[in-house]
Amino acid sequence: MIQCTAKPSLASLFVALTLLAGGIGHAHAAGRADATSKPPNILFIVLDDIGIDQFRTFGYGGLTPPAMPNIDRIADAGVHFRNTWSMPACSVSRSVFFTGRFPLRTNLYAALGPDDLANSMLSPWETTLPKLLKERDYESALFGKFHIGLQGNNPFGDRMPASLGWDYFSGWLDETGDPSSIDTTAGGVGPQGTYACGYVPGARDGGADAGACYSGDGSCRVMAGTGPNPPGRACRDSGGIFDPEEVCRQPRPSYIDFNLMSAHYVSPLVINRPHGVVRRLPLTDVRARTYRGSVPVDAAIEWIEQRAGDKPWMATVSFATVHTPLQAPPLHLLAPDARDTNALDCSAVGAFPILSNQMIEALDTEVGRLLLETGIVKRRRRDGALRYNPENTDTMLVIVNDNGSLGYTVKQPFDGARSKGTVYQTGVWTPLIVAGPLVEEPGREVTHMTNIADLYELFGELAGIDVHERVPRTLDSMPMLPYLVDPMQDSIRQWNFTQIGLNLQADGALNGPCQFANSCSHIPVTKGVCEDNGGVWFGQGADGFSDGVPIPSEGFTYCCEVQQWLTEQVPPQDTVDILPQSGVAIRNDTFKLVRNNTKDYDPTTNACVDSESDELYEIDEARPVPKLDTEEAMLDEPFTSVQQANYDALSDQLAVILSSQPPCSGDGNIDGVVDIRDLVAYRALRWLSRGTSSWYDLDLNGLTNSADAATVRQNLGTICSK
Structure with a gap:
């Protein structure tokens, strides 16, 4: 049975939502395109931990690049943006492209964890992309990874996606925002640590070639076989639990446990429907036991096929591939000659590059299926490749990754020691592909600097909305549509920026x-x-x-x-x-300034010391060997006159950015003024949060209480500068 969450009630939720989101999302068609014409549909594909170092289509991939023929085909029919920066971590990047605002404006600085306060989660007052696009009558859905809020400290709980404007959500609201650890009992059939990859391998690899496969619906079947897809793996891939060398029994053995989550194969799937209806699927439901590389594609296809032709839509398909813990995907998603991985230990970092490649190749297969089954691609060519004619579609297609690759999976010559989680090139240089009917002269590259914040503006441009006119707070996005429609467009960005830090936790914890x-x-x-x-x-x-x-x-x-x-x-x-507790980086066309802050260790005194460092690098996007900001490449002082001039200019611009978000105590609804609306919103959030974490926890102690109300009252009348 599908279980419905009971608290808070739907009626009370929508009273709160109406109050909290007041003024957001009113119909207001101010834009650059003809507001009377139907804007294009948007399919937004978000990858996870697949940096530009993995992509042959961008000129990299090292000695063992993963095969991505479907994504390559899309890139060939669109535009490669070869010089795009993300933020260094998943939650941060998602916050930036869904709001067009850098981390210093949202307080979301790092990958969210269960101890982070709502103050570091995306606020319901932000004009998120789905709220923005609602002005042009878009229907918006998000499938897969969420991770811009965690229900433990978020007043909206499982209703977080609805509170941020999505009409429909089907995805994972994990405790940490990412896949759980691998269940090494394989559903309870072995002691903890027995099955490193979460399934019973074949007898050759210490498992069994026959046994009983129990399904969540109570049925059971005997499975047997040998080869690269042993019955234990096949059973797991179909959503079952395999009891090795046993026959089916009724009732099933008590040790068979369908309540154990397992990384990319058993996940807490949550659905938000319109009007506040929320369902959390039990772990016996086959959809909650489907490989994470497939389940968002299944849901997106179903939703897109149900859209009426008179309304535009935006579907975000957000993969968790290849986030750790890594697991081999189902064999049917891989090439027939794929390496047999059944003997691998999924906890061994030496296996990570192999598993990463296979997960990326499986993702590429599913991207192809998504395009075929939604009709964006009509048929395959004789050689099996996609036949993609974007000029014949009404859908713009955007593919981006959230941050650099995990260090263990980084491809040469990129720097695994300065990868995901850092502001260095390997951590933030990300692939970005845009294709669709608005692209002039497809198959080309844009080498000018872009930032994932600019995607917010791009989606506004596609819908005919001037985002800087529409959004009543500071945006960091810049135009992107000119690059699509004008192959001769000059550079729009003169600098680029990225940031990571510590999220806000109660009483300054970390x-x-x-x-x-x-x-x-x-x-x-x-x-x-x-x-x-x-x-x-x-x-x-x-x-x-x-x-x-x-x-x-x-x-x-x-x-x-x-x-x-x-x-x-x-x-x-x-x-x-x-590694630094916080870092920022800024660059122009050829130089990059990195500033890191660290509570470091001083071996001479055996003490902890606070340190800040500035590092200057010369960089480019050459292939196959780009000029990276490795430790060896750091420029030494005294700088040359050219280096010093660039250092000074970048330092000045960085100072402008970092000082551009002045504090405004009491303005919990981020409307730029502390007034009676803040007191009303405080009361609503105190009720909704049961007095715990919320955006009106102004003293950051994990409580929304009278002390916070007093702060609002003390600051009534304050006008915050934009």
């Missing part, structure tokens, strides 16, 4: 330290996420060892404290570099 082979980081949001990424958890609840020495269970607050502890062991253990 994620615990996670130690990798060569670095320590506060990016992993929980112990499980740390270990899924090949790290050792040194935060609260640590239960691991370092060179045979037990890590104190109370853990440490900072990575620098971990290095102190390592030095104090007998004999002393090796320390590692500490």
Whole structure:
């Protein structure tokens, strides 16, 4: 049975939504296109952790590039944007392209975790893309990964997508926003740690070639076989639990557990329908047990096929591929000669490049299916490749990735030590492809700088909306449509910007330290996420060892404290570099300035020290070997006159950006003034949040209470500068 969530009631929710979102989304067709004509449909495909280093179509991919024939075909029929920056982490990038606003404006600085406050989640007062496009009568849906809010500290809970304007949502609202750890019991049939990839492999690899396959609907069938798709894997891929070397029994054995989540194969699927109806599917539902690379495509196809022809639509298909923990995809999504991965240990970082390639290739297969079954592509050519004629469609197609590749999967010559989670090139240089009927001279490249914030403006341009006129707060987006319609368009951006930091937690807390082979980081949001990424958890609840020495269970607050502890062991253990707690980067056409802030470790005094560093690099997008901001490439002082001039100009521009969002205490609804509407909204959110985290938790203690109301009253009449 599909279960409906009960609290808060639908009626009360929509009272709150109407109050909270007042003034947002009124019909107002101000734009650059003819507001009387039907604008194009938009299919927005968001990739996860697949940096530009993986793409042959952009000239990279290293020695073992994943095959992406369908995405390559789209790129060949559209425009490659070869010089696009994302933010360094998934939640941050999604916030930026859904609002057109840099992290310093939304307080969403890093991948969200369960301890982050609503203050670092996307606010219901933001003019998100679905709210913006509603002005031109667009219907908007989001499928797959959400991760711009987490229900633990968000007053709207499972209704977060509806609160941000989506008419329909079908996707995952995981506890951490990303796939859970792999269930190494394979559904309860083995002790913890038995099945590293979440399924029972064949007998050759320590499993079984026959057994009973139980389904969530209560049925069971006996499965047997050998080869690259053993019955345990085939059963798991169909949504079942495989009991090795057993026959079907009724009732099924008590150890068979359909309530165990497992990374990319068993997920908490949530559906938001119009008018506030929310359903969280039980984990026995086959849709909650479908491979994450397929389930958003299934849902998107169904929704798009149901759209009426008189209304434009925007469908965002947001993949979780290739976010850790990595698992091999179903074999039917891979080429017949794909490598047999059944003997791999999915927890071993040495297996990550192989699994990553296969997951990307499976994603490409599903992108092709999405286009075929929605009619955007009519048929395949004789050689099996897509036959894509964008001029014959009414749909603009945009493909972008959220941040750089995970370090273990980075392709040469990119820098795995300065990848996802950092503001260096490998962490933020992302592929962007745009295709569709508005593209003039398809098959070309744009080498001018673009930022994922500009996608917000592009979608506004496609709909005929002037976003800077429409949105009553600071936007960081710049036009993109001119690049599509004019092959000779000059550069619009003169600089580019990216940012990462620490999200807001109650009373200034932060994620615990996670130690990798060569670095320590506060990016992993929980112990499980740390270990899924090949790290050792040194935060609260640590239960691991370092060179045979037990890590104190109370853990440490900072990575620098971990290095102190390592030095104090007998004999002393090796320390590692500490990744910055926050970083920004800005560039022009040829130079890049990186500024990192770190609570660092000083080995000379065995102490934690606050440090800030500025680093200048010369960069380009040459292929196959671009000029990257590696450690060896940092320019030394004294700079040449050209280098100094660029450093000064970039420093000045960075100062302008960082000072462009002055604080405005009490303005919880971000309308630029503290007034009676803030008191009304405070009361609504206090009720909706039950007095816990909300955007009116102004003192950031995890509570929405009378102290916050007092702050609003003290600041009544304040007008905030834009």
